Amino acid sequence: MRMTALHEGVSVAEAMTNAVCPDCGQPPAEDGVRRRQRRLAAIARAASSVADEASLSVTLDVVAREVVQATHISAVQILRVEGGTMRLIGKAGFIDADDFPERFEECRKLGARMYFVESFQSQETIVVPHRKAAVMADPRWGPLHRIMGAPQWDSFAAVPLIVRGRALGVLNAFYSPGEDPSQEEFEFLEAMADQAAMAVDSADLLARSRQDAQLEERARLARELHDSVVQQVFSMRMHAKALRAQVGDAETASGDKVRLVADELLGLAQNALADLRSLILQLHPLELGGRNLIDAVRTLAESVQASSGVRIEIRAGELAELPTELAEDLYRIVQEALHNVVKHAQATKAVVSFAATGRQLTVKINDNGVGLAGEPRANALGLVSMRERAQRWRGTMEIGNTADGARVRVRLMVPYADGQA
Template identity: 35%
Template sequence: MPVTQTPAFPTTDEIVRTLVEVVPTPVVVADAAGCYVYVNPAASGFFGRPADELIGAKVIDSIVPREREEACSFLASSAVDQPGRRSMTLLGREGQEREVVLHHTALDLRGVRLLTGIIEDVTETRRVRREAVTLAQSATRLGINRSLNATLDVLAQSVVETTSALACGVYLLEKDGQLRTAGTFGLPDGYAEAIGDASRQGAPRAALRAIDARATVIEEDVIRRRLADPRFASVHSMIRNEPWSVVVSMPLIHGATAVGALNAYYPSGQRPPEIDMSFLRAMADQATSAVDYARLLRASREKVALEERQRLARDLHDSVSQAVYGIALGARSAKELLAKDPALVQEPLEYVLRLSEAALAEMRALIFELRPEALEREGLTGALKHHTAVLRVRYGIAVEESLGGEPVMSWESKEALYRIAQEALHNTGRHARATQVRLVLSQVDSQVRLEIHDNGVGFDAGSALPGHFGLNTMRERATGLGGTLDIESHPGEGTIVRAIIPANQTAR
């Protein structure tokens, strides 16, 4: 009976050699001269070159040129003698840049010093991370007080820096059906105006097609077709040497309404990968949110402006017009007494004088409100003094000022504090029946504090705030700048209004 021989168990060397050959992770070995002496099949696939072509090639040639000098210093240092890892950018298949982490260790085989490396491709992982960061930053920017165009310019820049797009533009749909360029990055100077001219000549736009279809539109061979179309004559000289020729256009949809489109411009013959498309859709949503935020902000500012005009009209009627009426009555009384008993004229004249001073103080304060540039010229402390003067002259309230120096903060923050103080002092004069007011303005490090104390009748601060006192608006002004507004008051115990605003903050 024949004896069956058991196959010899593979040696450790054979197992390791086979394992290195079949693992999907690129493994390379270089000699002391910095040349490849071994690459496994995964490494050959990573570089897009056969193994026999890589063997003998210099490792440094696989690194992107901008990192080669630093890499040479590293390879020549003693750091490579110890196991470790290093981030770098390698030239992968077809010269594409790939972000990698190289896990390296030195070997000494039969007296020959070798450097082994395991290549971990982290390109997509880092891209996803960057996209997440960009989206978070983009969402945050919607809360920063900058113009819509500036916001969309930054958004377009984020698209180019995060994807393989070469340029980006955000276009908004106007009432006449034309597109207005609202944000760009990477497009030629003057392109926005020129493409607008072409559109008015009837030139087709990918953005308009995307808006009409409510769907993504991808146009290829764009440069050649536009150069052949006389309707695009205004942009011919600008796009002739542009490296992009694929345009991806995504509509900006708010609710059921298309408000514009986001265009990303890609190299000739290169359709964007799906990871780019997902990111572009997310950024289109961000652009839509920015447009809607700007619309709400504009409506809010118009409402505030209307309320300010109505309040100014009330103040003119309640204070200045009444003061002028009182002056007229006092002057008439003085005239009558002058004919009957000149000795009695002094009292009505003093009355006229007091009303005149009050009216003058009121007018100065109102004119200051109508000319906001005066806040920049006279500063916040000067603006507050206008209103304390009104309290003294008009209402006979004793005012203690502790204004310190002019706070170091943006004009916008100063205006917000000025409006808060204006409303609080207005309430004190009209409603609090106070005899004393203390106004404190101070800055400690990065915070500016405004406090207004009065000894008036007070109110229940824990109940719903009386809307006609403007207390909700005061709180909105403070929180809109990242600050706080606290109101302490109890019936019969006076009121304290305290606003704290970061000095380096702008409206959100």
């Protein structure tokens, strides 16, 4: 069993006295047997949910409900720590709050002490008796008072979600007034936390497996396009040039017509070749290994400039090392923005700039084109993909006109290098 840390002067022995009768030393009458049966049944149902449910949030909501139903616990939160941020992925007994992550971040900035963060970092169970009164009296917890104050609870326990020695998140249990956790209940909570950790780990493995399969398929398509279609279009262009050379400067009407056809064929082949090369660049998996984000974007800019004629300038100072997934998302955002510049802007120049202030990173893509004729389509696939990539890192993506053309601006918070929430 994981080590248990108890705070505010309460020892394990003192916590356990709440679970026995002071006269006979036995579990109180509601009886240990029935409680134990409920807990075992809850563990079994949670394990079944982990095996059967496709949605991680649905699975973890089930785990949270089973904890509430099997114990004297008023509410449960299951939090995931990923990319240095903490998000709510399962709950029971709490009001719905889509803005929980934002409110949580506000509390942290105000300096609120968060025992569940400490539990995650130390990989130990932490129990804090009579925690609600302290939370509700602390102005640093103000942004979360409405959410935390809704359930009827008193004491608090945080149990880390651990898989293969690595913490993935934390399960928070909020005990009903007058109920304090016993050692047996610690074991139950840790068993349920293990079920939640298995669900998170399985979802991660499945997502990585799907991503690997998608990347492999995209690489295969890129190779096939290059080996077949591109070569054929390249051959078309060479034939068109040869045809044009054979016609030469003939002044006959038939020669003019052949020359016109040859010119048209040459133009079509050149455009098709440029489009195919751009498509291959988008399909091919991004490999940042050995290169940082700025170097990868410079390579992209050189390719776009060579195929389109649009001059691409990169402006960037020193950037801290970014998580690979974040770097890939930013690369794809820049790639899609430059694709839109080439396709729609009628621009001769684009500037990609990176600026970091503390943990905030801003990426801008400006062009000197015709600008936007109106509001961009909200459901345009490229824009949706860019926005989702930014939101994945709790960022924003804006697109609009400037005095010289159009601009895409992305702002996000870079996670701590050590993975802290």
